[in-house]
Amino acid sequence: xxxxxxxxxxxxxxxxxxxxxxxxxxxxxxxxxxxxxxxxxxxxxxxxxxxxxxxxxxxxxxxxxxxxxxxxxxxxxxxxxxxxxxxxxxxxxxxxxxxxxxxxxxxxxxxxxxxxxxxxxxxxxxxxxxxxxxxxxxxxxxxxxxxxxxxxxxxxxxxxxxxxxxxxxxxxxxxxxxxxxxxxxxxxxxxxxxxxxxxxxxxxxxxxxxxxxxxxxxxxxxxxxxxxxxxxxxxxxxx
Amino acid sequence: xxxxxxxxxxxxxxxxxxxxxxxxxxxxxxxxxxxxxxxxxxxxxxxxxxxxxxxxxxxxxxxxxxxxxxxxxxxxxxxxxxxxxxxxxxxxxxxxxxxxxxxxxxxxxxxxxxxxxxxxxxxxxxxxxxxxxxxxxxxxxxxxxxxxxxxxxxxxxxxxxxxxxxxxxxxxxxxxxxxxxxxxxxxxxxxxxxxxxxxxxxxxxxxxxxxxxxxxxxxxxxxxxxxxxxxxxxxxxxxxxxxxxxxxxxxxxxxxxxxxxxxxxxxxxxxxxxxxxxxxxxxxxxxxxxxxx
Numbered sequence: 384x385x386x387x388x389x390x391x392x393x394x395x396x397x398x399x400x401x402x403x404x405x406x407x408x409x410x411x412x413x414x415x416x417x418x419x420x421x422x423x424x425x426x427x428x429x430x431x432x433x434x435x436x437x438x439x440x441x442x443x444x445x446x447x448x449x450x451x452x453x454x455x456x457x458x459x460x461x462x463x464x465x466x467x468x469x470x471x472x473x474x475x476x477x478x479x480x481x482x483x484x485x486x487x488x489x490x491x492x493x494x495x496x497x498x499x500x501x502x503x504x505x506x507x508x509x510x511x512x513x514x515x516x517x518x519x520x521x522x523x524x525x526x527x528x529x530x531x532x533x534x535x536x537x538x539x540x541x542x543x544x545x546x547x548x549x550x551x552x553x554x555x556x557x558x559x560x561x562x563x564x565x566x567x568x569x570x571x572x573x574x575x576x577x578x579x580x581x582x583x584x585x586x587x588x589x590x591x592x593x594x595x596x597x598x599x600x601x602x603x604x605x606x607x608x609x610x611x612x613x614x615x616x617x618x619x620x621x622x
Numbered sequence: 623x624x625x626x627x628x629x630x631x632x633x634x635x636x637x638x639x640x641x642x643x644x645x646x647x648x649x650x651x652x653x654x655x656x657x658x659x660x661x662x663x664x665x666x667x668x669x670x671x672x673x674x675x676x677x678x679x680x681x682x683x684x685x686x687x688x689x690x691x692x693x694x695x696x697x698x699x700x701x702x703x704x705x706x707x708x709x710x711x712x713x714x715x716x717x718x719x720x721x722x723x724x725x726x727x728x729x730x731x732x733x734x735x736x737x738x739x740x741x742x743x744x745x746x747x748x749x750x751x752x753x754x755x756x757x758x759x760x761x762x763x764x765x766x767x768x769x770x771x772x773x774x775x776x777x778x779x780x781x782x783x784x785x786x787x788x789x790x791x792x793x794x795x796x797x798x799x800x801x802x803x804x805x806x807x808x809x810x811x812x813x814x815x816x817x818x819x820x821x822x823x824x825x826x827x828x829x830x831x832x833x834x835x836x837x838x839x840x841x842x843x844x845x846x847x848x849x850x851x852x853x854x855x856x857x858x859x860x861x862x863x864x865x866x867x868x869x870x871x872x873x874x875x876x877x878x879x880x881x882x883x884x885x886x887x888x889x890x891x892x893x894x895x896x897x898x899x900x901x902x903x904x905x906x907x908x909x910x911x912x913x914x915x
Contacts, residue, residue, distance in 0.1 A: 482790060
């Protein structure tokens with residue numbers, strides 16, 4: 384469904400992302416893990432069209448979308464939940480959700496809104512409050528809800544666990560699992576490798592802007608290189 | 623006497639407010655201080671004048687034509703100046719210089735086309751008609767100015783608050799990238815914002831020329847400074863603040879003419895603004911995030 388071939392990208396200087404290829408099949412949930420500065424956010428921002436690729440191609444259902452403006456990519460069915468959530472602080476919760484449907488092709492946004500409120504009663508309770516007053520976990524739920532309002536077929540998430548308590552992180556990952564089981568294709572970028580690999584079917588490891596490893600998630604989770612670099616000693620202490 | 627001055631002050635202030643609201647809208651949404659706004663105001667006045675004089679159309683149509691033409695000039699300023707600068711990652715100061723440059727070009731063009739002498743709108747019912755109220759003489763024009771200012775503020779506030787486009791504009795004000803991610807065509811929204819802002823300036827230009835019975839290529843410079851004053855007074859990017867700030871400046875100016883004489887009008891006006899800012903550095907209405915455009 385989502386196919387990335389030889390993608391390079393950056394911010395005007397030397398390429399941050401170098402020759403990255405990956406694919407996400409329809410209904411799949413795939414993760415890209417990597418440390419800070421590995422190029423994870425650059426990858427997602429390029430897929431979403433916020434950055435212009437220096438080379439390579441991104442296809443959605445066979446259709447090339449790379450180089451298109453972001454709002455067209457959203458209309459084509461790919462939505463990004465950005466790093467740090469980026470809820471629109473001065474707008475109310477409901478306004479955040481409704482502006483999320485701005486790029487929606489066709490109807491159905493009222494149904495999506497009702498479904499989001501069903502799933503997150505807290506958002507419904509606080510729908511008239513400015514989004515900036517929500518807790519971090521609620522803001523993450525809102526950011527995901529806002530992306531869903533566009534009616535995407537592929538959802539990209541940039542470190543949804545960032546800065547959140549473990550309990551909230553588990554809740555968000557449970558939600559992603561649920562959304563995926565309902566048929567949504569998910570590409571999850573995470574620093575929290577343990578949780579991401581537990582959720583995803585397949586994974587890629589991004590290092591210095593390149594894919595250095597890929598495979599089924601359980602296999603990656605057991606790979607000595609991954610255990611050392613990403614799951615590391617601290618994880619063992621925690622376990 | 624008091625009622626008369628009150629009406630004079632509020633109607634003058636209403637025109638300041640209309641101008642300043644366009645100014646503050648572009649600032650609040652795009653963080654751009656558009657210094658060509660005064661020249662756009664002047665062009666609005668000339669377009670209105672030409673429509674009245676050469677086409678002999680009634681005044682409301684002239685205001686509409688002026689607002690449309692000025693709105694297009696606003697669009698032009700985005701396309702020619704602000705968008706190219708932003709694409710090149712220019713600092714915001716460069717946008718200010720670019721706006722000033724555009725203003726000089728527009729003023730030069732006006733001098734070439736309309737000449738440098740001060741002209742005025744022909745006598746018309748709107749400026750001539752008056753009614754007596756509590757011993758004060760209210761020009762119909764003053765009532766129209768006040769009504770138009772209120773109407774525009776209410777319409778703009780409703781647009782921003784209750785429509786899809788309004789939500790999109792406020793999302794762009796928050797972050798252009800976030801707006802893109804929810805599918806908002808940011809370039810188009812910016813153009814619309816510049817159009818609305820220019821149209822408000824053009825409408826204000828016609829009202830101002832009617833009130834002061836003068837149109838000249840240089841009439842935009844004074845209002846630009848006053849618009850800046852109101853922008854700061856009302857809180858940057860705050861639309862309701864611009865309305866209240868504009869009316870306040872109008873009242874202060876009229877009061878100072880009565881109390882200390884017309885030579886000190888601007889000195890008193892700007893002096894009071896300075897005093898207010900010394901005590902409330904963020905403006906009268908500290909921009910709460912929720913009320914920002």
